[in-house]
Amino acid sequence: MSLKDQIKRDQLPRHIAIIMDGNGRWARKKGGERIFGHRSAVESVRQVVEAAGDLGVEYLTLYAFSTENWKRPKSEIDGLMTLLTQTIRNETKKLNENNVRLLAIGNIADLPERVQKPLTEAVKLTSANTGLQLVLGLSYSGRWEITDAIKRMCSDAREGKLDPDSVDACVVDSYMASAFMPDPELLIRTSGEKRISNFMLWRLAYTELYFTPVLWPDYRKDHFYEAILDYQRRERRFGMVSKQSGAFTVNN
Numbered sequence: 561m562s563l564k565d566q567i568k569r570d571q572l573p574r575h576i577a578i579i580m581d582g583n584g585r586w587a588r589k590k591g592g593e594r595i596f597g598h599r600s601a602v603e604s605v606r607q608v609v610e611a612a613g614d615l616g617v618e619y620l621t622l623y624a625f626s627t628e629n630w631k632r633p634k635s636e637i638d639g640l641m642t643l644l645t646q647t648i649r650n651e652t653k654k655l656n657e658n659n660v661r662l663l664a665i666g667n668i669a670d671l672p673e674r675v676q677k678p679l680t681e682a683v684k685l686t687s688a689n690t691g692l693q694l695v696l697g698l699s700y701s702g703r704w705e706i707t708d709a710i711k712r713m714c715s716d717a718r719e720g721k722l723d724p725d726s727v728d729a730c731v732v733d734s735y736m737a738s739a740f741m742p743d744p745e746l747l748i749r750t751s752g753e754k755r756i757s758n759f760m761l762w763r764l765a766y767t768e769l770y771f772t773p774v775l776w777p778d779y780r781k782d783h784f785y786e787a788i789l790d791y792q793r794r795e796r797r798f799g800m801v802s803k804q805s806g807a808f809t810v811n812n
Contacts, residue, residue: 563785567615571792573745575619576612577767579759580604582751582775589775595639600777602647606654611781613658613692615788619741620694623759627667627701644698645675652682659691665737666700667708695741702761709735709762736762743767746791748784750776768794 580601587597605622612620625640648662655662662682671679679698712735716722722731733739743763747756752773756764770787772779 563782563789564611564615567785567788568792569616572615572617572788573768573791574617575621575742575744576617576746576748576788577621577623577744577760577764578608579623579747579749579757580776580779581749581753581757583777585751586775586777594636595643597777598640598643602643604776604779605647606651607781608779608784609655609660609692609694610658611784613660617692619744620692621665621697621738621741621744621760622695623697623700623757625666625698625700626758627699627704628758630670630699641672641675645678648675648678648682652678652685655682655686655694656689659689660686661689661691661693662686662696663693663740664696664698665705666696666698667704668698670699693741695738697759700737701758702756702764703758705737705760706762708737733762738763745796746770746787748772748787750774750779766796768796 583597583601584594585597586600587594590596608622609620624644629640630637652662664679664683668676668679675698709732713722713727713732717724738760743765744760744767747760747764747767748770749756750772752771754771756769760767768791770790772783772787774783
């Protein structure tokens, strides 16, 4: 039985997030520049988006460019922005064919205009699609998202739109850039690194973490299926004990 056929469709995570890591190391192993690794990774994105959509995953969030990535050499940033622009333009038709809706979170205003324009167009062109919601984290970090939410909460409090005494976790959540989607049940990080790198800090409170040594440009559908199967073998207790009423076991 194939890995895909072993997956229990009624126990799929609604939301899977991926930290796509290892492009630079992959390129070095091949004797190329870092941008060569980034270009080669586009196929990995295609494979995972197709696999997630085919399985029926509702949300797939990809950490595409972090706020910290702005510190990289200008030549690499320029190459990444060009690649991002080309990929968005080239893949929009395919997203529509597969009923995939494209969304983005992050400080989008910091992106060059040449990226913002095709991104805005792709988001609009795919807005009616009802299948997989593909979310790109662009100029994004968990601390940025929390800081941005706090700023907007303070502004509303000053204007009398928010009572500070009413603030609880649900109110804070509503101010997050990612408020439109559920928390990820599964976070995948490639390349063997075991950290979350300032990604979705608010939403990862009870997310299952899965680390793989596979470098992102080598990542394919079967690797994605392996991560989901590992998730389905876990027990999710949310701070409770196994037999406590309301505890959720994935593999029940």
